[in-house]
Amino acid sequence: MVIALSWSGGKDSALALRALRREQGITPAALVTTVTEDYGRVSMHGVRRELVHAQADAAGVPLVEIAIPALCPNDVYEARMAQALAVPPLAGLRTMAFADLFLEDIRAYREQRLSTAGWTTTFPLWRRDTGALAREFVDAGFQAVLVCVDPSKLDPSFAGRAYDASLLADLPAHVDPCGENGEFHTFVHAGPIFDRPIPIERGEIVRRDGFVFSDILPAHVGAHATKRRT
Numbered sequence: 001m002v003i004a005l006s007w008s009g010g011k012d013s014a015l016a017l018r019a020l021r022r023e024q025g026i027t028p029a030a031l032v033t034t035v036t037e038d039y040g041r042v043s044m045h046g047v048r049r050e051l052v053h054a055q056a057d058a059a060g061v062p063l064v065e066i067a068i069p070a071l072c073p074n075d076v077y078e079a080r081m082a083q084a085l086a087v088p089p090l091a092g093l094r095t096m097a098f099a100d101l102f103l104e105d106i107r108a109y110r111e112q113r114l115s116t117a118g119w120t121t122t123f124p125l126w127r128r129d130t131g132a133l134a135r136e137f138v139d140a141g142f143q144a145v146l147v148c149v150d151p152s153k154l155d156p157s158f159a160g161r162a163y164d165a166s167l168l169a170d171l172p173a174h175v176d177p178c179g180e181n182g183e184f185h186t187f188v189h190a191g192p193i194f195d196r197p198i199p200i201e202r203g204e205i206v207r208r209d210g211f212v213f214s215d216i217l218p219a220h221v222g223a224h225a226t227k228r229r230t
Contacts, residue, residue, distance in 0.1 A: 009033065028061055046211075060195065145161070146186055153181065
């Protein structure tokens with residue numbers, strides 16, 4: 001099977017890539033990410049686009065960017081996605097993998113939209129226990145940082161923390177350990193899917209559009225570089 005993998009740069013995407021490779025013997029032909037063109041950052045996560053390019057390079061898989069505007073309406077998002085699917089390198093592929101875990105409405109939406117373009121979908125992590133997945137991520141040697149927190153669901157102090165055993169122990173009981181309900185998003189900077197770690201430095205923490213973002217900088221930029229807000 002020749003597929004593309006929807007890619008956010010977070011831990012679930014990383015686990016999906018690992019599952020495809022280890023369990024199905026599949027390496028995706030492309031990673032597909034949406035980037036908010038106003039800021040040059042991954043949509044929702046607020047991660048600088050150069051960092052997801054560094055991930056793709058370290059994973060050995062080409063990255064396809066789909067540019068969307070800030071506060072993108074569904075019709076614009078769907079039109080941009082359809083355009084990307086119709087041209088190389090995605091043209092000719094017919095299956096998209098997603099790292100969704102248990103949200104039925106999100107899965108149904110993806111399946112419906114992709115089917116209109118003649119694509120099928122696959123969900124390599126679907127219905128796996130999120131607590132077990134979180135522990136598997138840590139135990140496998142992945143390293144990640146919380147880059148976005150919804151303060152209505154999780155205390156803002158978690159923004160910028162390493163996603164590790166200590167953090168898992170500190171998460172409130174009502175918070176999904178994988179953040180599947182939108183409590184938080186992560187950026188993975190090391191782990192077994194990469195042939196080398198992505199050097200990073202922590203930037204400032206800002207509030208924007210109701211979320212708390214922890215900026216992450218490529219290490220070569222330097223701690224005192226100008227930090228664009230998400």
